Amino acid sequence: MTTRAEPPRAYPFAFREAEVSPNYAELRREQPVAWVKLPYGEPGWLVTRYADVRTVMTDPRFSRAIAQGLDQPRMRAENMNDGIMGMDPPDHSRLRSLVAKAFTARRVEKLRANVQRLADRLSDDMQAQGPPSDLVEHFARPLPVSVICELLGVPYEDYPMFSRWTEAFTNEQSAMAEVMTTIGPEMDRYMSRLIAQRRERPTDDLLGALVRARDEGDKLTETELIDFTGAGLLTAGTETVSAGLPSMIFVLSRRPEALALLREEPDVMPGAVEELLRFTPINTAAMFPRYPLEDVELSGVTVRAGEPVLPSIAAANRDPEVFDRPDELDLRRARNPHLTFGHGPHHCVGAQLARIELQVALRTLLDRFPRLRLADGVRWRFGVVVRGPATMPVTW
Template sequence: MTDSRQVTARPYPFAAPDRLNLDPHYARLRRDEPLIRVRLPFGEEAWLATRYADVRVVLGDARFSRAAGVGRDQPRTMPRQPDLGMLAMDPPDHTRLRRLVAKAFTARRVEQLRSRAQEIADGLVDEMIEAGPPADLVERFATPLPIQVICELLGVPFADRDNFHTWSEAIVSTTSLSPEQIQEYMQSLWGYIGELVAIRRVEPIDDLLGAMVRARDENEDRLTEQELVQLAAGLLAAGHETTVTQIPNFVYVLLDNPAELARLRADPALVPSAVEELLRFVPLGAASAFPRYATEDIELGGVLVRAGEPVLPAVGSANRDGTVFADPDRLDLGREANPHVGFGHGVHHCLGAQLARMELQVAIGTLVNRLPGLRLAVPEPEVPWKSGLLVRGPLALPVAW
C-alpha cells in the first residue's frame, strides 16, 4: 500500500481549463493511479481522488471532514482562504443550519415553483424573439431566469440583481478578483442581506428570508445573527450562480452534439434525462475543490491516507468513470442508469439540487421548444470563456434562431 511519505506531489491543476473538455489526464489516472499526491497553487499538499467509488467515499464517509480543515492552510487555487460558512461544517452544526432552509428546497416545494419558472422563461424568450437575433443567451436568458426565481423564493428585490450578481462573483472567484475586491464584495453582499433582515423585522413577509429571521428571533440558539446573514447570502449567491453558468454550458454542448440535439427536439419527453446526462457530462469545476480531511488512517484506492491529510474529490473525473457509466465520454441524452455526482454526495449534497434541476429542465425545454432553429451566431472559436473562477462556462453565448 502506498504511503504519502513515499510520494512526490505533482502540480495541479494539470492545465488551464479548455472550454468544457475534461483534461485527458483524468482518464489515465483512473486507469493507473486513482489516487495521486498533488500540490495546488496555494495551501498544503493533498491527495486527488479520480475514480467514482473513491470520490463517493470522500464525499459521503463521515471519516472525511470539512470542519477539520478550518484553521488549516487548505489546498486551493486562490490566494485567500475562502469563508464557506455551512460548507465548512460537519454535523451537528451543519445539520442545524441545513434543516432551517431544507423545506424550501424539497421536490414538492420546487414543483410548486415550476409554473412560475416557466412563465419567466417564456417571457424572456418572447423578449428575445421580439428584439430579433442575434442575442447573448447569457445576458438575455441564462442570467435573469435563475436570478428571478431565487429572488422570489428568498424574498430579495429583483431590481437589485445587478449589484448582488456582481458581489456573488466573490464566492466563485479564484483569480478574477483581487483579495481586496473579494473582501469588498463579500462585505457588500453581507451588508445588503443585513439590511433586508432589518426590514423583515419591521415588516414581516412570508418568504424564506422572513422564515429565517423568525427562526433567529424566536429561538436564538438555532441561529446566530452572523449565521443568519451568511446563510442567506450563500443561498442567494449559490442559488443562481452555478445555474446561470450551466444553462449556457448545456446549450453549448447540445449545439456541439447536433444528433443528440435533434433527438431531444424530436422527443421533448427526454428533457429530464437530458438534464441529468448534461449534469454528468459537463465538468463544471475548473479544478477540484473543497478538500475533505481524513479523521483517521483510511485506505483509499490502494493508498494509505493518514489522519489529518486532505483529499480532493475530482467530481468531473468520477462522472466519466467507465466502470459506472457505459461509453462515458459520449453524450447520451437517454442514458437510463445515471448515478452522477454532479450535485455532490453525502451531507453536503447540494441543498438546491431540486431547484437547479427544475430550472435547467425549464430552461432547456423552453429553448428547444420555442427556438427550434437555435444555433451559434459566431464561429465556435469566437465564443469567449470565463477565467479565474471556480466554475467554467461561456462569458457570452451569441445565438441566432
C-alpha cells in the same frame, strides 16, 4: 502509486471548452489517489475513482469543519470562511434542516410555473432585441438569479446587484483577495439591512422564515444567517444553471442528433438533463477538501490523518466502473447516479430546483428558437469555482 515523497502535480489540469481533461482518465487507471498542488494552500490528495469520491463525501472519518482555519488547498488567494460547506454534523445538519423545508420536492415543483414565467419573459426580451443575443447575459445568468431573489424576497430593482455579486464570487478576478474583501462586506451589509426589514415587517418568503428561525427558535446565529442567505444561497443557487446551461447548449450544438432528439421527443428532457449534468463539467477543479480524522485507505493508498483530500466530481462522473460508455453523451441513459450535486451530508439542497430550471430553460429555448445556433465570439471563463462560457452569442 503516488507517494508524498514525489513533487505534487500542478492542478487544476489544462482543459479546453466543455471537455474533461484526459488527465483524469489517466489518474483513474494509474494513480487514483494523486498528490497535487492547487494555486493556493497546502498540497493534497486528488481522488478520481467514483467509489473513492463517494467515500470521501460520505464517510464521517472525513471532516470539512477542521479545514476551517487551515491552509487548505484552494483556487482563491484568500482563505475564506466556507459557511455551511465548512461544517460537519450536527452543526451542518441544524442549518441544512432549516432551508431544506423550502426545497422539498413538492414545494420546488410548485416553483416550476414561476421558473417558466421568468424564462418566457427573458425569451420575449431576446426576441424583441433580435439576434445575435448573448445567451449568458440575457438568459443563463438572470434566470437563476431571479429565481433565488424571488425566494429570498429581494426587491426587483436589486436583482442586477445580485447578478454582479454572483459573477464576482466566481470569476477569475475573485482569485485575488482584494476583490473578495470588497464584495463580501458589501453583500453582508445588504443582507443585514434586508434582515432588519424582515424583523420590522415579517414576510412569508424564505428570508422571512430564516429570520423567524433565528429570532424565535435561536436555531442559527446572526452571522450564520447573514452568511447563509448571502453568499451561501446566492452562489450555490445560481452557478449550476448560469454556468451549466450555456455549457450544455455548447455541448448540444456539437451533436446535432442529440439536439434533434430533444426537439422531437420532449418527454426525454428530465433524463437528458441528468445526462448533461453528468457529461458537462461545471467546476473548474475539485474543491472543498475533506480532512481525515484518522488514517484511511483509498484505492491502496493510505491517506494519513490531517492530509487534505480533494474529491473530483468530474472524474467520478466519467468512471467506466459505474457508467457504460462514460465519454459518450447518451440522452437516454437509464442508470445515471452522477455526483454533480455532491453526495452525503453536503448534497446540494437546491438540486431539485436546479433540475427544474435547466429543464424549463432548455425546453423554452428549443421551443421559442427552433433554429437556435451559436454565433461567432463564444468566450470561455475558467473561474475559481465554475467554468463555462463568459459570453455566448446565439442567433436563430
